[in-house]
Structures are given as structure tokens and as C-alpha cells.
Amino acid sequence: MAKKEYSFYPGCSSQKAASGSNYQVSVDSMCDVLDIQLNTIPDWNCCSASIGYAEGGELPRLALSARNMALSEQHNAGQDIVATCAACWLATRETKDRLLHSEHLMKETNEALAAAGLNVKANQNVRHMVEVLIEDFGYDALGKHVKKPLEGIKIAGYVGCQTNRPFGIQGESFENPKYLDKLVETMGAEPVENYQKKVSCCGGALAFSEPEKSQALIKDIIEAAYDGGADMIVTPCPVCQMNVEVYQDQINSKYKTKFKMPVVYYSTLMSVAYGKDFKQSGLDGQVIAPNKLNAIAKK
Amino acid sequence: MSANTAVVERYRNSFLKEVEANVEEGQWVKMCMQCGVCSGSCPLGPAWDHPPQEIFMMIRAGKRDEVLTSSSMWMCTSCYNCIVRCPRELPITHIMHGLANYAHRLGIAPKNQPTRKFAKLFWDNLSKKGRVNELKLGIALYFMNGLVSGIKTALKMAPLGINMVKTKRMSPMEYFGGHGIKDTKGLHAILKKAREIEAAKMQKF
């Protein structure tokens, strides 16, 4: 199959020594196997995520994503913009939709961009990496590369919010999307059927400002995974991954629980199944070790 | 305007019109039919003094100060549950963001609202160099409520930080320099211009 190229928007958390740096490592490994070339948007900036609203307001926030889109149009013309981070994808896609829907927003945004000599048309598709996998490859094609099926692992597919709403993945419902389960199956592992907290919010946006509230949400997400007999949780979102994984100690001390639930990226699962090693799969970035996955990676 | 809209203005549309003019997606407020699905869908529902649908009614009733000084909108986790379930297509998440932003801009949002403070730190952090510096953001966050509470929080968060450092998902070196874009000047110019355009659009009420 021919190499597929995309205009890549990595996002802040994917940077070196940032919270999602291991995500990027596994994405790179996965793309290597699938022959995907990610052309990073030069000099991309932060999308301001959803929390940017309070200080940023409407137009400055749109301008941030518009700048990325303008740079992509300039340097990676003809390619779809692909993001791996749910927040980055959502902010960019939302901006594209808003600009295309409203002439005056388009005009004002371009007025702002003109201050740096840029112009946006919002004519590139904005996609999440998962969409690329499902739509441009498909489960069968993804399954063909599996070298080490992830046998004996039961995985709760935690889709979360922003990869799911308000856009979601084509053909999936907001309340019970099944693509992660299908991916898990494709990689040879066993999905948790009807994982009840599949699309519940982890409170990521408020993890810092309202930790008690967000941790209460995380507790339910992990509990439901244990109820479903999961060995680990898989997620397509760096905010979800970090939020659900790293606060478990604090949750344990507050709620007297004994959580030790690993939370991995789909790309980590895929890298391991595709035969990449422990480090290439980003497994060294796990705060809670997914032992069964580590074992396969180290085989 | 004083505390609440004067009696004579109740259920008249002055505040509604203000929201329509000055709040992001505010023109949708009038389309709510009070079904309450948004209120029931919010993951932080119980933390809202006034859930979205009630806020929409308060806007129509002219309860300007009660709405704008409320901490409720700041509880939004941007999960978009309300948007996808709303039978009337209201972009509720954005309206909540818009109301919070408007209150913040007017300076009447609750002073010590933690998300309000965090959001400001976040924006300042990202807009300075064009990308988020997670470490600096974190540290600033610990101290946003003052030194003593900051040290407490930092101590509480220390094991977490160590875990992150251990797994190379955080680096103390980030504090000095760290990531950023090249064309910070251009970015600042864009943001300045965007703010100017937005400020010029604000209508007086």
C-alpha cells in the first residue's frame, strides 16, 4: 500500500518531556508499521483547549486554531490535518466549522491573522488519528499487521468525551461507540462488553482547579472497569489517559480503594501487537505498569 | 445595573438581548424549551447551583447579577454531553463558556473561583510562548491561592510529580525555557488584533 501522508498537529502534551510524550512515541511506532507519514505543521501553536475560553474569549481562541490551519494550508496543502489529542482535534475542527458557518467570523479571524501575514481558508479536513485508522485503513487492514496478538488481556475501551462529542467517529453513537472495542478485538485482546463508563467524563478540564470533583468522576470510571473484569483501560485521549492514570494514589487514599488500573493508548496496544518493543511502544511512560502488556512486549 | 434587574424589567428582554449581543452563541438562549436534558447530562451536575436550563430561564427572567456572578458556568468540563443531547440544537457548552467569559470580562465573576483562576494561568502560559509549559502551569497553579496553600498542594502533588518525572512525562528542566513557537511576535499580534475586534463589538447595556 502506498504511503499515506497527513498534515500533523501534535499538540502541547505530545512534546518531549510532556505528559503525553509516550503517546507520541507509540503513535510514531504505529505509523511506522502502517506506512503513515506525519508532516508536522511548522511552528504550530497551542489550541488553548476548551479551558481557553475564560480568558481567551471567542475570537482569540478561534484565531489560535486558525493560525495552525493557515500554516497547514500553506505548508501541507492538500493533506488532511490529523491530531492525536482529542482537545486539539476538537478545537481545530470546531474552528473550521465555525468559520465555514459564519462569514463574519471568517472575516474577523482573517483580519486577526493578517497581523502576522497569514490567511485561512479552512479547506482541509480536520481528523483524529482514530478516524484515519478506521476510515482510511479499516479493522481488517489494521489486523493484518498484528504479529503478537494481545491474547489473555481484557481491556475496557474508555472513549471519554472529546473524541466522542460533539463530532465523534462516523457511524458510532455518542452513548455507546464501539470502535475501541473493535480495535481491541482486532489486536487480539478481549473488550469489556457494555463498559458502563465508556463515555463518561473524567473531568480532565477541571483536574487542576476542582481536583475532588474530577477525581470522583475518575473513581467511577476505574471502578466500572474493575466491575467489567478489565486488566487495563485503553483510551484515545491524552487528557483522559493522564487524568485516569496518575491520580489513582490520591483516589486510593481518599476513598480507601486499592486501584492500580493501567491506562494505555490505543497506539500503545497497536505498537505492542505490531511487534514493537517496550520502549518503542511508549510503555516506559506508564505510571501504572500494564503488566500483561509489558510481558507481551518483552517476549 | 444594580443587584438584579429592577422589578419593571423582569421577564422583559433586556438581559436576554444583552446576552444575545455580547455572549458567545448567546443568540441560542431563546431557543431553549426547558426540557432539562442538559442539566441532567452534566457530569458535574450536582456542583451546579443553577444548571444550564435554569440559567437560560434566569436570563429570560432578567436575573442578570445572579447569572453573571454564579459559579455554575465554571463547573463546565467541556464534555459536550449537553450539546449532543439537546433536542433544540443549543451549543450549551459554548454558551456556558461564553457566559463565564463575559462575567470574567465584566469583572463580576466570582473572585476566588478556582477554574477562573486556572483558566487565566493557562491562557497566560500558552499565549506567552505559543505552547503550554505544563510544569510552569502546574507550579503556578499550586500557588494560585497563595503561598501557604501552594506549598501544601505542592507537597500533596509531589508523588505525582515524581511519577511523571520518572516516566519522562515531565522534566524539571522545562522550568527554564521549555517549548515554544518561533513566531511569538506574530502570534501576539494576532491575539492582540483578535481582542481588539472583539472588544469593538461589545455592546453597552
Add this chain to the structure above:
Amino acid sequence: MAEIVATNQTILVVGGGISGMTAALEAAECGKQVILVEKNPTVGGRVSQLYRYFPKLCHPTCGMEINLKRLRANKNVRLMTMTEVTGVSGDAGNYSVSLKINPRFVNENCTTCGACGEAVDVQFDDEHNYGLGQRKGAYLPHAMAYPQRYVIDPRIIGTADADKAKSACPVNAIDLNMKGESAKLTVGAIIWATGWRPFDANKIQPYGYDRIANVITSVEFERLADPHGPTGGKILRPSDNKEAKNIAFIQCAGSRDRNYLKHCSRICCMASLKQSTYVREKFGDEGKASIYYIDIRAIDRIDDFHQMVKNDPNVTFVKSKVARIDEDKSTGNPVLHGVNTEGYQRYANPHDLVVLAVGMEPSVPVGDFPIKVTVNEHGFIEQDESNGAIFAAGCSSDALDVNRAVQSATASALRAIQVVNRAAGMEG
């Protein structure tokens, strides 16, 4: 090709539900020639699947008995079941219509003795009970089915069961070689009465109809309450066949919602109010109903029924569009989450059973009409000059209750008569 006598003074009625039957009979009782086609093996339509009507709580089969008597007695109506309209061309006063007649495999000799049904082993989901129960591969659709004649399910043709059915028949009524036929006829006017279908509850994902056993639809609930239904009239919930005594009714399940149907389906509020009385009828003081609603639309005179139900201490009204439903795995109870907007009360209410008051969707999708008619964005046919002599009756014109459907059907019968009278040169 089947031989059917029709002229440009004949009125074709498409659909044999309450609207189609009414239109056909009213026109016929004015002396007009009518052909009534129905795609199912029996007339009666959706109302034959209801237990009671609101607000009188009388039984639809009662009015059906009268209509069947009228139909049997009237030589002006020719009924064709298992027949679909495949094409229409022409203009007012002169339409050419193509029909497809599907084989029933049972001829007029059938005495409904039931021997074939007993002989056949294979079972299928019972359409009359919305799949809540099973029926045999040779079957009478229901006790009031008309024509009163068995049907052989085409899926058993060519199997041993078909032969069993045939050899069991004492009156040689089964003809396994019966073939589908097509027919062409000329008519002067067409009454389109194809009715509605319940909105597909699977699409309302937050309510978990596809995942939670004890979440059912309002039309299914009618079958549970009906003595002819799969439980013999007992309200037993699907997960464990236990009596469901504490039942939630969710209004606007699929209606008034841009995600599903934008329109209000009009009947659902009254239907749930009515169904709350089933709970009380079956369980007395132990029966409890909760109605989750946005606006109770008990329109016009019949609001007194709403007031009566409201005065029942065992019926609770919650002004709320339910946000989502979870299943309590240990009890099988659906748990409803949401906010009562009257004064902001959050709830997480477990119920034995949840009934989704599903909306009305026109049976024929917008693009599927055999001839150009004016259809609004909701899929309902609008009255319009450009429709020529094609007149919508009942729920193909709007979401209507039975009373208004009958009204609409009677009106469309007159409109059709006006056309065929013109064709007959009787005008003036």
C-alpha cells in the same frame, strides 16, 4: 396479471388501517366504487395492536368489529391484502396504478380451523406483538384478522414445514405454488393512508433500548397489557418475567428532538396517561407510574383525562427530559438520571420497567412515494393543488390521534368523491 375491474370512477385507497378503512367505507357508503389495498395479510393497522383507546379506555377492536361488519356487508369495496402499490402515473381523474400482490399460499377455502398452525414447527417473531412473542410459520395474524384466513410465512416455503402445513389442511386450502402477481388498474382518485410507524427506539442511545432489557417502547407496552398479547395481558418485564409494578414513562422519546423527529407526535402524552391507568388496573394500589415529560399535551376536551390521572396519588409527574438510563445490574432495574426542572431537583430513580413513548414517523420515507406529492420535512403529505387527486388520509398527513385520523380520512374520501364525480360528469 390479476384481473381487477376498475375505472376512472374508482377510488383507490392505499393502506388498510383505521384511516384507510374509514376512507374506503365512507366513500363506498356514498355509493362509490373503492379498491382498498393493504400490504399486510390483514386490515386493521396499528390500532389493532392497541389494548385501549384514550380517553374512553374502550377497546379498538370494538370499533374494528363494526368496521369489519361494514366492510363485509359492502359490495362497493374490493379489498386486496398482501398488495403493494409499485407505481402510479397519470393525472387527477385518470391514474394508472401498478400493484404487486404477494402470495398468501392459502386460498378462500380456509376455515381458520388452525390445523396447519398446529402442524408447523418453525416459529418467527410475531409482528403483531412487535416481536415480543413468537408465532408459527403458518398463522392467523391475530384473533380479529380480516380476511379471516391463515397465512403461510414465505420463509417456510420449500421446507418440510410447508409440506406439513399442506398435508394437515383438511379443506385443501393451502397452495404452495401460489405465485406473486402484478396488476395494473385505472382509478380516478387515490387516498393515501399508509399511516405511521413507531420511531426506532434503538436510535435513542441515551435510553439504552438496545442494551437494557427492561426498557421497552409504548407500542410494545400495549401488547403486554392486551389479553391477546404475548403475556395474556399481564405486565411482565422482559428481563425476568416479573410483574412490573413501578413503571416510568418517558415522553418525547424521539419526538420534539432535532436528533430524531423534530415534530411533536401529538398522541404520546395521552398514550402514556392512558397506559398509567393500565398499571393501576392490573396492580391496584401497588401499581405506580411516573411520567417524565416536557409539556403534557392532552389537547382539547380530553384534558379532563389528564386531570383525572394527575389526581391519582400513585402517578407522579416529573417535568424533565430524562438525560440517560443506566441498568442496575443486580436488580435489572433501569435507573433514570436527570433533573426535574420544576425547582431543580436532581434524580436517579430506579424503576421496574421503562416505557419509551416513541414518536410517530410516516411509514413511507420522503423519497419513496410512487408519484410526486408535496411532502414536508417531517415526511407528512401536505394538502396541495399540485398533488392532483392524491389525498392523504390519517397519519400520512400529520401525527394524529384516532379521532383526527378518522376525521381526516372522511374528509379525504369526500375530496376523492369530488374527483370521480367530475369524471362521471355528475358535477353540478
Add this chain to the structure above:
Amino acid sequence: MADVKIGAYICKGCGIGDRLDTKQLAQVATRDAKAHVVREHDFLCNADGVKMIQNDIDSEGVNRVAICACSRRAKTEAFRFEGVAMTRANLREGVIWVRPATDEAQETTQEMADDYIRMAVTETKFMTLPQGSEKATYNRHILVVGGGISGMTAAVEAAKTGYPVILIEKTGTLGGSAGKAWRRIPQKAPYANPEDTGVAALIKAIEGNSQIKVHLNSTLTKTSGAPGRFAVDITTESGSTTTENVGAIIQASGYTEYDASKLTEFSYGKAKNVVTQAELDAMAKAANGAPLKNKDGKEIKSVAFVQCAGQRSTKEGHLNYCSGHCCLDSVKQAMYFKDANPAIDTNIIYTDLRTPGAGGEDFYRSGQNKGVTFTKGQVNEVTTDGTVKFKDLILNEDTEEKADLVVLATGMVPNSGVDIEVVKQDEPGQWKSNNESVLNLDYRQGKDIPLLKQGFNDSHFICFPYETRRTGIYTCGPVRRPMDMEQAMEDATGAALKAIQAVENAGQGRAAHPRSGDLSFPSFRREGCTQCKRCTVECPFGAIDEDEQRFPVFNEARCRRCGTCMGACPVRVISFENYSVDTVGQQLKNIDIPDEFSEKPRILVLACENDAYPALDMAAMRKIEYSAFARVIPVRCLGSVNTIWLTDALNSGYDGVVLMGCQKGDNYQCHFVKGSEMAHYRMSKVNDTLTTLNLETERVATYEVAITDIERAPQLINDMAATVEKVGMSPFKF
């Protein structure tokens, strides 16, 4: 008429031949019942069986046919013979399907079948084929009462169908309530804006139609006759009267807006800026697009709409119903303001917003889009300065709004004429012209159509919405139930059909619904009549008048053939050709009554043919058993049951009698409205008869049975069997 020649045909199919001794049945038919031709057949309903019967009719002169096979509800198409009187003996659903196929049961099952053969043959002996009345009259003219949107639509539609119309309107102009409105709720997609009322166009269509004769400033001062031959006196304001003859009548007398001055809490009449919906529409019509001003001349900047003003309330003097149109009309009226000037604030205060159907919800959204605001609230008071005090039900607080104009959505009160149940009208034909009456019928039972609860002219409004209790007179529009213009126009079109149908039926002497097509009609033996007036009083349809000597005058075209008169008659002088005191009475007398010591009681079951009888049929389809001692006779309506049948049955040694009719009362299911009620009333007096005969009162039981009572109906029979076992056999066996 030719000699009576009865053919009895016994089917052996469907297991009848296996379960019953059909030879014996044939003997019973010949020997006991004296049928002239008796034949058995293996499969009576097939072509060969039918041909056999037809042959006998054609060549043997058989003119009465007893089909002894399945239920009268089955195989009706097969057994359709022209020119003969026919009945059915129900051996399948009535005998073998409700009895076990055991040896012990064999004897009583056979006896059951024997009796049904006797009954069927006997019945045919006493019935003749209805010939239709010779008095049938045909008049194509349709009278429409009321020149509002309903009446005008009915007139135009009837004329379009080819039937001449006389339209009377009591005011000087056509248009009615709709004519006073500025705009109407939209009737077409996109349902976004108020649209022209269409009244002017309708008036034009009427004025240009030679088939429609309009009488303005006119009322009906007398209506007499029957479908096909109504005579109506049309009197103008000035007092001149013309008489017209019409075939059918459409009553479209509309509604009056509820009197808002009864709503003292809303300051109507006291506050200058409180108006009703109708008044606002009139204001808008007068302004025709110019800015609306209050009575004090000030321009209106804010409007509050109070929904359900005096409606949906059980408070005394309020309407306990919803008028259906007001929510949408308030949206429409709020748009009057918003479309003219978006700066005007409009707030609709409602408890349940009712904007049904495809168009309703679109129109609601369109209103919101234009800036009309909606508040869920309960209005408690409007002060004299126009402050609306209400409870905001969402914000859960008592609050208020001050508006320049307050609009009260008061409801519709039907112009339905005199309530003849309340205003006693027991002097037939003598009532004077009464302003409140719409029709001024000279019928024995009163001047107007009987009302349903809440005062509307309605009856079987679910399945058969047009069937009033006065044949040939159809109501439509808000007089029938509250409705908006769109529904009224649809309703009027339907009513026009029914009127035309009535004209055609009357011309052929055919009955109207629910026995549509029935040619039988009641006749009475004048010399036996005692002028007791029971038939004239009890007829649910007011079909019977009285002549000067107080003898009943039957108006066949008004009659619905239920037989309530026959049931009422104490001297049994009323009968139909194929349904009479004898057709039933002789059946029940001609069964075999075993003696007191046989332990074989007999239970007579008289069952409504539309509900109880089908319920028993469907019970049989499920093989639900009931007592072999029951003998079931279907009746047209329980109202047709004459107490002589009970007396005869008890005198002949029956041990119990069960009567099964339909639900009565406000939510009646009885197809003849009052039939079941009359029967229940009569049966309440039957205890005296029982006491006189020295019989236990439990031996007669009257029930309301629904068509779905497939388990209960057989149970009721078995209950009677148990009762008989308890109280013992009747002593009246011979």
C-alpha cells in the same frame, strides 16, 4: 309473499362432523323444528356447499336459510344469498370449540348443538327479508347552519361534490369567529409565519357559487322531518320566514369566547390593558399592520400572554378542558408584535405548551426564533395596573411581570344549543322558539342534539366522530370539540361527506351507522299500543315522535335500527322484519328443557352482537370452555331486550339468565349510546318479576362486557352455572 320454506344446512367440516352426531342434528331440524329441506355437507362454505344451497333457493323455493356451521362472524362472504332471510346456528365457536372432546361431555355437547339447530330453524320461521321502506325520500339539498369557517367550508365542499347547499348565518356577514381574526396559524410548511385567514377567499367562493344559497341575518325557527325530507323554517331578523326542504343538515354553529369577566382575578373589564385573544386579533385586524396601541392611546412595548385563562381548571365557573388552539394562537399573536417591531417584548406564560403535530412544533420554534419568550408559570392574578403575578414554575418562585398589554387566552364555549337533558322538554312539539336553540327541532325529545359532557355536540368521537344522536344532522367545528381553523376545515369537509351519505342512504331507505345499509325498520301494531310513550322517550336517536293522539310516529330515516323501542314496549307491538319479539322469544322457547331432576340446567345468554358475542367467539378460538348448559342468542343491542324474553325464559324453566351489554355512562361504548343503559335500567326492575315468580334474584345477572373480555365473558356464564348449582334448579320445568 310465497310460502315459508326453510332450508337447514348442517356443516360437518372443521371437526363438527367428528364431534357431533350430525344425523341427529338433521333429525332435530326436520322432526322438531320442521325445516322443509335439511342437508348435511362435509364442507359447507366451499364452492360446492354454497352451490348446493343456492340450488335449493333457485329450484326448491327455499326462502329461509339456516346455516348450521360456524359463527355468524365467520365465512360471511361465502354465505351471502340474495333474496332470502338467513340465520346461523353456531356449532363451531358456540359448541365444539367451547366444550371438551371427552366422552363425558359428549351428551351435553350434542344437546347444546341440538338446541342451536332448533333455535336457528325457529328463528327463520319468524323472520322475513327486509324490503326497505316505501316511504324513502330523496332530497339532495344540504342545509348548513353557521357561516363561519366550518360552515363555509362544508358548504363549498358539498357544492363541489354536486349537492346544492342552503347556508344560513345569524349575523349579517359570513366569516364567523375566523372572520374577526387578522391572521391564522400557518397550515403549510415551513410553518413559520401567521398567514391569511382564507376567510375572504371562502366568502368569494360562496358568493360566486350558484349552488349555494345564503341566508344572512337568519336563524332556524323550526326543523322537522327526517333525513331525505327535512323541512326547515328560516326566519330573518325582521321576522319573515321561508320554508325549505333539505335532505341533511350540517350544524356548524361554532363557539363563543369564554366570558372573561368571570375571571375577576385577572382584572378583565377593570384594567384597561387586559384583553382576550379574540379582542387582540380584532385590534390587529383593525390596525392591519400599523403599530398596536392600548385603549389609552399609548403604543404597546411589552405584552404578556396568559395561557389557560379560566381553562383546564376545576374551579367553579371555569372550563375543565383545554381549547387546543390557544397556545398556537398566542404564538401567532406574539408574532404580530415581533414581526412589526422586534424591540417589543412578548412573553407567553404557560403551564404546558401545546403545539402538536408537524406544524405546531415548527411554529413554536419560529416564535422563539423571532424572540418570543416562553415562561412556564402559573398566573394567579393580574392587577388593575396590568401587573401579571405568577409563580415561575422553573425558578420556583412567586414573581411578576409588568406589561403594557395583557392577553388572556380564554377558551371556547360551544354554541351547542339547548341541553335537552337539563331543560326538561316533555311536551312534544310544543316548545316555543327559543333563542338559545340552534336547530329548533320539533322532535319529541327536544330541540337540539344531545350533548356529550362539557357541552359539546359529540358522541362516538374516537372511532366514529360524526355520528351524532340525530340521524342526518352532523356537527362540525368547535361546536363538536375545541379546535383550530385547520382542524375545523378538515372536520367540515368530513361532515359534508356524512351529510351527502345521509342523503343517499335516506333515498334508499338504508340505515346510517352503525347498521349502515340495514333495510329493516320498525313497524308497530297501532291497535295494540297503549300510548305509554316509552318508545318515544327511550329511543336514543329521537327517531320517534308522537301524533295528536300520542301514538308513536316512527321516522324510519332517523332510526338506527337498534331495537331499543322494541325492548321498551310493554305490550310488544314493535318489531322489525328480521328482528322481533318473536324471532328471539320463539328461539328461547323452542329448546329442550330437561326436567328438574336431570341436573341439566339451562342458562339463557343474551349478548350484544358487537362486543360480547365476538368476545365469546374469540374465547372459543382459544378453546376457553364454558358451561354446556348455556344457550347464547346475539341481540342487536342490549337495549332491544324486551323483559318478556326473561319472563318467558323463566316461565319455561330456564334456571338462569345472563345479559351482556356494553359499557354505559359518560364513557359509553354502547354503539347505540343509550341502549345498554336502558337495558340496565329495565333489568334493575326485573327483581319484582322474579319475586312474583318466587325465584331467587341471582338467577338474572346483567353485565357490561367488552370485546376484549375473552376470559371474563365465559367466566360470567360459568358463574351463573355455579349460582344455579347453589340456588338449585328452577321449579318451572314442565
